[in-house]
Amino acid sequence: MGFDFELILAIAFLVTGVFWVYDRIVYLPKRKVVLANMAPETRIAVSKDAQQRLAETPRLVVEVKSYFIIIAVIFGVRSFVVEPFQIPSGSMLPTLKIGDFILVNKFDYGLRLPVSNTTIIPTTEPERGDVVVFKYPLDPSLNYIKRLVGLPGDTVSYHDKVLTVNNKQVSKELLAKLSVSLNPSKEPVQLFNENLGGVQHDIYNSYRFTPHEGEWVVPEGHYFVMGDNRDNSADSRFWGFVPEENMKGRAFYVWLHWGEFFSVPSIKNNGLIE
CATH class of the missing domain: 2.10.109.10 (Umud Fragment, subunit A)
Known part of the structure; x- marks a missing residue:
């Protein structure tokens, strides 16, 4: 069998997409609560990485969902454009x-x-x-x-x-x-x-x-x-x-x-x- 890159890319799109949606549903609301309870001057200084840690977002979720946008763009262009x-x-x-x-x-x-x-x-x-x-x-x-x-x-x-x-x-x-x-x-x-x-x-x-x-x-x-x-x-x-x-x-x-x-x-x- 040949190396089916299209199938592998589709699987990567689905997996990272699931993690991205899961993060939006489960952990994004928690991060919003954490930020809402902070003083305005503190909230500005908090980085995205710090927000993930304060909301106790699992490292696996953070890593996998971070690739979703990149993979989605590549997948969309390769599948429907060129x-x-x-x-x-x-x-x-x-x-x-x-x-x-x-x-x-x-x-x-x-x-x-x-x-x-x-x-x-x-x-x-x-x-x-x-x-x-x-x-x-x-x-x-x-x-x-x-x-x-x-x-x-x-x-x-x-x-x-x-x-x-x-x-x-x-x-x-x-x-x-x-x-x-x-x-x-x-x-x-x-x-x-x-x-x-x-x-x-x-x-x-x-x-x-x-x-x-x-x-x-x-x-x-x-x-x-x-x-x-x-x-x-x-x-x-x-x-x-x-x-x-x-x-x-x-x-x-x-x-x-x-x-x-x-x-x-x-x-x-x-x-x-x-």
Whole structure:
């Protein structure tokens, strides 16, 4: 199982929230009584820590409830506005590099409840060509990022490195042939600019045979996704479709690149994600 930070953050929010409410109900009135019985000049000089001690507020309550506001803000922003992710693999090369830190718009595809990902307020629908972050269907504790290729009802085929959507070949233009030294995938590749429903972006195709070819009809309520590094991506060709309820948001910005732990972080890749 993966490290489900969203679930851990939700639990922390609930635990600290319970302690915060408990303090407001039980110990805040006691602190008010203590302050009310003090002389005005003494009351001004009493610190918050002193108030806690005078009202005999347990140290555990004081410590835990003090984190509530911070955790609530982080939880709210990550759940409903924008969430950061780091790219762990090369499946989205050349669009996203290993070590890129990205931002994901959490309300593009509807406001959703944390953890369960249930839509509570619909907004817009995912569009072909979007770079999407979603819960991996075979292990929802993991987050994946791919490009959305097929919408519900679409017919998608991939043969001999040619992508076809609804019997229409997706156009691509050869830009360069890259040697091993110039390609992070560590194999010679061809660099293409692809036009997927009006969204232009770069992709890699290797020279070797692509084993997972075929034709797929996208069922209702599901999506077909592929990596831009077409021959080095475990995507819908391998494990199937992405249910709508697994969608987390649209990746829209690279804000930092940190390739290796001992390397120097860089802003060279900063910019909007196409």
